[in-house]
Every structure is written in C-alpha cells, then in structure tokens.
Amino acid sequence: MNVDTQFDVVVIGGGLQGCSVALHLAHEKKRVLIIERDSCGQHASGVNAGGLRRLNRLVEEIPLSMAAQKMWHDIESLVGSDCGFRPTGQVRIASNQEDLATLEERAQKTRLLGYRHEEMINAEALRKMVPAIGNRGVGALICRGDGFADPALTCLAFRLRAEDLGVTIRQGSGVSAIEKNNQNWRVYTGAHSFDAPTIVNCAGAWGDRIAAMAGDHSSLKKTALALMVTARLPHFIDPVIGHASRKLSFKQMSNGTLVIGGALKGILTENQKDTLIDFPQMKESAETVCSFFPFLKDLPVVRCWAGIEGMTPDKLPIIGPGKAGSGVFHAFGFSAHGYQLAPIIGRVMTDLICRGKTEFDLEAFRINRFLP
C-alpha cells in the first residue's frame, strides 16, 4: 500500500485537543496527520465528566475559557454535532459562613480583574435553582451559561469533522522517535515514518515524553481520576453541582444518569496505561452526595471508571511553541480541566502555526517555566 509520508503538520495524540488542532489547521488548508497510540479519545478526552466550567477557573485560564465557552454555544457549526452540550449553568455551593467567605473572596477577585461571569446568590436563590438542596446550602457562586456536554460524543464529532476536512488519522501505534532533518521533522511510528516541518504535541498525560523527544523539558505527573455513574432517574436537577469546600461534584446527564466525580483518585496500574477503582475513595464521595441529597441513597451506582490525566505542578496547561524556531508546538498537561478549552486550543495553535501569533497571552503556559 502506498502511504503518504509528507505532511504540513503532524499532530501527536488523537484526543480532543489533537483533533481540535487538526481540524482548525485543516480549515487553513494544511495537510495534517494525527498519530494516536491507542484510539482517538480513549483516555481523558473521552472519559472525563464532561463539565464545561468557567466557574472557579484558574485566573490565567479565564480568557481562553471565555472564548471557548462562546464556541461551545455554537459547537454545531464547528463540528456538525451539538456534542450533547447543555448550558445548564454551574453552581458552587456554600454550606456555612466560612464557605461563603471563600466564595465571596473568589467573586471579588474575578470582579477586580474585570470579569462578570461569576455571581454570588443567596440561599433562597440557590433553593430556587436547585430545589433538591433544601436547607443544606447558605448560598452559592454560580456561572450561568456554563454546563456540560458528552465527552464521547464530542470526541467522535471532532474526529469525524477532522476526517471530513481531509485530516489523516493513524490509530493503534504510538510515536517511537522523532528526529530533525533540515527543515523537516521525521516522526517514527510502528514500521512507518512521516515528515512534516511542524509537530504539535497533544499527547495528554504522555505529553512530557513527546516534549522530551523534541528537547523540551516539562514536568507532568500522571493521575487516575475516577467517576461513578448511576442508573437513570427522573429529572431532578439542572445545573452542574460543585461545592466550596467538600468533594461534591455531580451532574444529571440528559439521559437521566448522574455522573459523580470531584477529583476522586483512581489507581494507576503498573504499565501506566490502565486504571483501577479505589472504593474507599468512592465511599467518601457517596457519603458526601448522600449527606447533601439524602433521597439519593437508594440510587444504584452502575459503573465506576477512571481516566488518566497529566497534571502539571501549577495545574496550568502547557500551551505554546517549544524551542525557538524548532517547529514544535505543545498543548498538553491540562491538569483535569482541558475539556472545556478544546475548541479554542485548536484555534490558538492554528494561529501560532499559521500566523506566528495569537490574541491570547500564553505567558503563564510556557513550557520553559519548568526549566530548573
């Protein structure tokens, strides 16, 4: 079989970021190859909780997050599917005065930076928004227009749109080595090699390995993050629920199931490619959910799973060019909040590659911030 080996850009990693970058590049008529070691969206991209949140986001990420949210509200025009997007809002509940103070401090901070997307509500307004909370909340910080989408559907839609636009995707074989020949990078995968002047590293939890191949030092720790999902139940709640100080995080999906998460740790297997569930962690989460919503105690948990995510020391992603003039770009290490950013990351990387600049300040996301 004759295989095309020359591309404009090789994207390493077929998760959501990789597919988003590829499809945006394809709009610019770039010839793009995605190399995916496993299958597209198999890891964090496809198995995360699906929350779309500007609420309580690290301030450095807010500009990107705001732009991404705009794109989510019109996601169908980007990928031809609504990706299960539901703008139900997100709330961060306070149970006592201390929580309230934490949330008010946060609200103050973003207000001073000129943002207006987060707003404090009182107990009564909270009860109106989340009747099921009863008298177990004294107020909340909310963000209207936030919400959630379906990660599996999203990955599928992004991949299909990328393919429609002519992106080539190779799945099932990872990158074993890369080397620079004159203006070209040669990327080795399985028995093949591909050439392109530009490489984008979207390898997620394995992004540090790819960065190292390109000579860029980074710092990334793999973590297994677990979720549980319940049987379907009649619709009882709209917004995505979080909490100021407790590990409470869940949403009711459109199909009626509850997806419960909130930084629950899973267990990474020895090969670092698979995960196990740590039920003592799940127990704690179940206790919290039951203490806030006691009527959920008879709701069956049908399935738990965990995905693998790459966490940076400062929990900020690595976004931007590698070594000057190298033709390598990075977008990885999203530290468990990359799902919402995916649409804008594609645009930012495309701007960097095609125009050499972007409207966003990427200073906080530089890869060389980890240099010793």
Added chain:
Amino acid sequence: MLKRLHENSDRKKVTINFEGVQIEVLAGETVAAAVLAAETDYTRTSAISGVHRAPYCQMGICFECLMEIDGVPNRQACMIEVREGMKVNRQHGARGLSDEVSV
C-alpha cells in the same frame, strides 16, 4: 405466564401485595416467579421506550426483572424470595429514587 405444579404442597402460604392487590404465593418462591404466576406477563417497562419486559434469565444476569420491592426500585426480583407482607410493584421506566421524593 407461569404455573405452579403443586399448588397444594405443604409449603407455607405467604401473602404479598402486587400492584395494590393482595396475592397468595408460596414460601421459597422468588418475587419474579411469584408475580409471573399471578396471571401477569410483564414485570417492568423499559427505561427508554417504555415497552413491556419480563425476566429472561432467572439467575441475576439480565436485569430484566428489576422491580420496586418494599418501596426500593431497581431490585432484582429473580434473586429475592417472597416475604409475608412484601409490597411489590412493576418498575416503570427509569426509576432511581425511593417512593415519592420531596425535594
């Protein structure tokens, strides 16, 4: 849908409430079997299209026998034996919460 072979065996009779009607069944029977022997042929309606379903495997594999037993939904009726005074209802569609929830 099912028939008892020996209605008059010396097994204890037990009364359960199925869909608001008292029915006499025999001790040792599973809830699924007891209900299917009571001239009914379905035990739940499906979660998505709402069609009638009945137990398929009778050994806890297929989850077609999910019913509401003593107010708790999603119970496997083929794995649970009848008990005097038990309240059994068909499970209609997706049922996650116990009884009526006051939220």
Added chain:
Amino acid sequence: MKSLYDLVIIGAGPAGLAAAVAARDFGLSTLVLDEQQIPGGQIYRSIEKALTENTPVLGKDYFHGQKLVERFRQAGADYLPEATIWDLGRDLIVSCLVDNQARQIRARHILIAVGAMERPVPIPGWTLPGVMGAAAADILFKSCDMIPEGPVVLAGSGPLQLLVACRLIDNGVKVAGMVETNGFGDNLKALPHFPGALRVPHYLIKGLSMLWKVRQAGIPAFRNATNLRVEGDESAEALCFDARGKAQKIPAKTILLHEGVVPNLQLTRLLGCEHQWYEPQRYWKPVLDSWGQTSVNGISVAGDAGGVFGAKTAEAAGHLAAIDISSRLQALSAQEKASAAAPLLKERAREMSIRPFLDTVFPPGRQALVPPGNETLVCRCEELTAGQIREAVALGALSPGQVKAQTRAGMGPCQGRMCGLTVAEIIAASRQVPLAEVGHLRVRPPLKPITLGQLAKLEIAE
C-alpha cells in the same frame, strides 16, 4: 466471620462446594460467598428443598448434588448466602453486599466458581414477555416448582434444550415445537469426536433417551432453522422461522431460546486475567493451568467459569483447585498434592471427553451470533439495535469499548453481560476480522449495582 481467610470461594455450585470441602480437609480457613439462598448453584439449584413429587422428573444426575451439599454443610466452611459480589481486586480483597451491608473481606487466595450463563439469543422479538432462556425455565422448575404456560416452543441448539424439552414433557406441558438451528451437517462434523465420547457412554445413552422421548411425544421438530423471530404485540404469540424450504409459524405462549452456555467472565475480566478464544462454541475463557490458576497471582478458577464442561468436571476441578491452593499455602506437601490429585485428574479427563463431540454437534446458531437484520435489539438495557452497532462501526469504532462509548451499548444495569458477545461478533463481522482481534468489553466495577447509601456505609478492609 473473619476479616481474613486462607481461601474465599465465590460460588456455591459443584466446583465451589467441592473446593470448600477439600480446602477444609486440608485445614484452610474457608469462606464461601454465593448469590443464592441455599447451596447448589444453578445445576443443583434448590436441591435441599426439592419436592419429593418432582424427584422422578429431576432425575438422578440432579440428586448427585445432594451428597455434595451435605458434605459442604458439614465441612465447617463459613458460608455467606445471598451475597452479591460487586468488586474484586488483585489485592485479593472481595467487596460484597450482604443483607444491605457493603463490606470487604481479605483472602490469601480466591477461587472463582461462578459457573456459566446462557448465551443470549438476540433474534427479533426476543425482548417480548413470554420469551426466556431455556435454562431459565429449568431454574423456575427447580427453585419454584413452576412450569411455563403452554404451548411452549423451544428454539436453538444445545443439550440443555433437549433436557428442558424432556422436563416439560414429563411435567405435562404442551410442547408445540422443537426448532433446532443446528442440523445433520453438524452431526457429520462431530463424527470424528464420537470415539472420544464413547469413553463416557452414559452421557450418550442419556442423550439418545432424551431424543427418543421428544420423538415419542410427537413434537413437531425442525432442524437447520433460520430467520427465527418472535411475533407478538405486547407478549410472545408465535415463533416464525424458515425450515424445510419454507416459512413456518408455530403459535405459542412461551418461547424458550437456547444457544448453549458460556462462561461467566465478569470477575476474571475485571481482574484483567488473560483469556483465550474458544472457537467451537465461540466464547472467551480464562487461560488456566491444569489446577485452575489464572494469569493473576492468587486467583484460581474452577468449573464452567473457566470453560463449559458440566457439573461433574466442575466438581473435580474444584477439588483439584483446592489441592493446588492448599499446597501453595503450604498446607500440603508436593507429594501429598500429587497423590491427592492423581485420581481426580483421571476422573476429570474422562468427564471432559464428551465435550469435543457435544460442542461440535451443538454449535451456536449463526443468527444468534450475528443478527442478520438491523432491527434486532442487541443491548436490552439501553435498547440498541444491531443496526445502531453497525452504524457505530461505520463511524470508525473498532472495538466493543469504542462502540460502548459511542452508543451506550453495555452501559445499562446488566453491564454488558447480555450484549457483550453480540457486539463483538457484529464488529468482527462488519470489519471482516477475526473476533479475537476485536477484543471484548472492559468490565468496570461495581459488577452489580450498589446504591449510594450502601456504598456510603461500606466497611473497608483494614
């Protein structure tokens, strides 16, 4: 109840019971966990409360289990009936739910003896009330003294189908048809295995006498049936199929489907044990050494959960596994192990000699493996059709896991027990690759749903 046992056995069928008896003989502290109310598994289901009126119909093979259960009751193993296993880890911690209390128990070794399940038979209309597995009807007879309302049609392939037909006849149920998806061609294919089967002539004799009974009862019989479908509005009314060169229709109140049994793999899959594909019956089974040890340390399998060989083989395998585990835990010397095992190895080999013949005479019907039409429901929980699975494959899903992510097939309460094999077969057929290449659904805990309230009150093993 202890918090740590030498051996925890999951399942109280022939394999689990035999293992428990032997393990106690060798002095191991032993706990048996089982989902049912009383021991016996599905094959000896409810044996301690079988009605004397049913003795002749149940037959002597069933009552073989009586002695085994008695020995188990006297063996001094701890026994937790009505226990739902919802997690099991490589750290040898078993998580179970007993009497509404979730708890964890530690073991030095675990024996999985959870048996087999009927292969799901996805044909159009199989979700209608009035349709169930043939084994399900047998379970109802054994456990509840109940029979299905006639007329009954049996459809599919397998020795159990024959056995159930005979029990229905003996109980006076009107059997309106015996519709087999296998045929004379399969008999011919099985011929080379016939000499092997002659090592256990009593099985062949039992088979022939069952065939004779069905024939004597004058039941309309069809072979090589294809295009099976259940017709009915709110419940089953008839089985339609093609046979003898034309369309057939048999009105019935109850339709019993059967295409053989397959190992129950939820636990070994969850643990990530190595598995192998068994082509004659098209199922996966865990890779085991001759003692039942899996590829995962501390985990053994005995009985049909390791490959379907029937009750007697399971009993011997359970005993052998207990011997091996006792020697691993230093309760038995190498020499004691060898001498205890010798007669059992012989017995098991003899019992197994019928299988190549049976597995070839009764292959699972092609239609049950890969539903030819697109409208057949494959995932009963999430109500997904074969067409929707094919659509996902067309959009690039390569494995059951990817189909699951795209469609939700296998995400319902049964956790893919009912659709897992079919989804994999459809993918393999659509992609025109061997099934082994397609893989299988990843099993995620909890294996059976556990409520948030129960999980919140979990007693964690120290």
